[in-house]
Amino acid sequence: xxxxxxxxxxxxxxxxxxxxxxxxxxxxxxxxxxxxxxxxxxxxxxxxxxxxxxxxxxxxxxxxxxxxxxxxxxxxxxxxxxxxxxxxxxxxxxxxxxxxxxxxxxxxxxxxxxxxxxxxxxxxxxxxxxxxxxxxxxxxxxxxxxxxxxxxxxxxxxxxx
Amino acid sequence: xxxxxxxxxxxxxxxxxxxxxxxxxxxxxxxxxxxxxxxxxxxxxxxxxxxxxxxxxxxxxxxxxxxxxxxxxxxxxxxxxxxxxxxxxxxxxxxxxxxxxxxxxxxxxxxxxxxxxxxxxxxxxxxxxxxxxxxxxxxxxxxxxxxxxxxxxxxxxxxxxxxxxxxxxxxxxxxxxxxxxxxxxxxxxxxxxxxxxxxxxxxxxxxxxxxxxxxxxxxxxxxxxxxxxxxxxxxxxxxxxxxxxxxxxxxxxxxxxxxxxxxxxxxx
Numbered sequence: 001x002x003x004x005x006x007x008x009x010x011x012x013x014x015x016x017x018x019x020x021x022x023x024x025x026x027x028x029x030x031x032x033x034x035x036x037x038x039x040x041x042x043x044x045x046x047x048x049x050x051x052x053x054x055x056x057x058x059x060x061x062x063x064x065x066x067x068x069x070x071x072x073x074x075x076x077x078x079x080x081x082x083x084x085x086x087x088x089x090x091x092x093x094x095x096x097x098x099x100x101x102x103x104x105x106x107x108x109x110x111x112x113x114x115x116x117x118x119x120x121x122x123x124x125x126x127x128x129x130x131x132x133x134x135x136x137x138x139x140x141x142x143x144x145x146x147x148x149x150x151x152x153x154x155x156x157x158x159x160x161x
Numbered sequence: 162x163x164x165x166x167x168x169x170x171x172x173x174x175x176x177x178x179x180x181x182x183x184x185x186x187x188x189x190x191x192x193x194x195x196x197x198x199x200x201x202x203x204x205x206x207x208x209x210x211x212x213x214x215x216x217x218x219x220x221x222x223x224x225x226x227x228x229x230x231x232x233x234x235x236x237x238x239x240x241x242x243x244x245x246x247x248x249x250x251x252x253x254x255x256x257x258x259x260x261x262x263x264x265x266x267x268x269x270x271x272x273x274x275x276x277x278x279x280x281x282x283x284x285x286x287x288x289x290x291x292x293x294x295x296x297x298x299x300x301x302x303x304x305x306x307x308x309x310x311x312x313x314x315x316x317x318x319x320x321x322x323x324x325x326x327x328x329x330x331x332x333x334x335x336x337x338x339x340x341x342x343x344x345x346x347x348x349x350x351x352x353x354x355x356x357x358x359x360x361x362x363x364x365x366x367x368x369x370x371x372x373x374x375x376x377x378x379x380x381x382x383x384x385x386x387x388x389x390x391x392x393x394x395x396x397x398x399x400x401x402x403x404x405x406x407x408x409x410x411x412x413x414x415x416x417x418x419x420x421x422x423x424x425x426x427x428x429x
Binding site: 002018019020022041042043044046049052055056057058061062063065066068069110113114117130132133134 | 162163164165166167169189192193196197199200209211213214237260261262263264266267341342343
């Protein structure tokens with residue numbers, strides 16, 4: 001077993017884990033943060049995307065021990081419980097950017113990272129290219145792209161990062 | 162995934178000592194090849210030595226007239242680096258074509274080279290640019306480093322520390338990607354160097370990355386896609402699988418080499 005200490009959604013977390021625990025398993029099973037999903041489990045689909053030190057990564061292909069000493073943000077960390085949704089979440093709701101919803105947490109975490117890197121004015125082309133690592137099996141990409149474009153603009157006016 | 166012990170050394174020397182002490186250890190940095198392989202139980206190293214916390218191992222800088230990229234520099238770091246963009250824009254573009262954004266936030270140049278996947282992008286850049294791969298023990302010329310499928314000149318306790326790229330006059334990388342895996346079905350890196358031209362191909366060779374010397378000679382005489390008119394690459398020894406036959410890959414090499422020469426010419 002290995003002792004790890006990290007920050008998850010702003011809160012310090014200490015745990016004793018088997019080194020082969022994946023970050024996504026640790027988040028879901030140890031911390032009960034089940035918003036992060038396991039889709040393909042092979043780093044293709046992006047349902048497991050979280051932010052590690054502010055950058056989007058696939059938590060199914062990261063060991064929890066590798067996150068020791070680092071900061072993780074999941075979909076649950078975007079907005080406080082009961083508070084208004086994060087502007088990217090709100091944009092997905094408003095523009096119907098989901099059907100079954102399974103890919104949505106990963107889509108939103110990828111989208112927020114995209115805005116951090118490439119700004120608030122995103123063309124459809126850029127959004128589609130950047131979604132390369134996120135699959136929606138309902139194939140609702142049209143509305144996902146619209147949601148991200150709108151969410152990116154809304155984030156410019158929001159206090160939530 | 163089978164059990165293993167996790168180590169997090171702070172220096173390359175510590176990491177090398179761990180490799181010597183623990184037989185069958187594996188190095189990990191981004192983990193984007195090793196973790197999937199361990200999940201499938203195709204690899205079951207009893208010890209993992211994590212290089213990702215060694216300070217300074219990811220530095221990107223100019224060293225004299227060469228570009229030095231640290232082994233744990235992530236694909237996103239290389240793609241976004243102003244230093245790389247200025248020195249060898251084709252290398253920055255190549256890094257930006259690997260995998261997807263989240264993969265580029267984790268995967269490293271050292272990991273890609275040490276793994277020498279026959280469809281990886283970086284080996285083509287190293288071979289075409291004439292890079293030197295520096296380890297804790299010695300320096301490898303790219304030509305001698307890549308030794309076939311998933312095979313390199315690295316010894317079991319050897320750790321890549323950085324990669325030195327001499328600056329080309331012109332260079333470009335063009336990749337025809339497998340739409341599902343985003344690896345290269347065929348990728349061609351063309352570099353016009355001060356004394357010669359090199360054309361390196363990834364994704365196609367049954368024995369990994371290789372150079373097309375007939376194209377190189379033609380391009381040395383005249384650096385134009387027209388110099389390749391009528392020239393082809395034999396399909397012998399190329400990969401044939403459900404994604405494309407050897408003949409198809411041979412055809413793509415010619416097409417992509419022409420496009421790469423055009424792209425390299427347009428840049429200068």
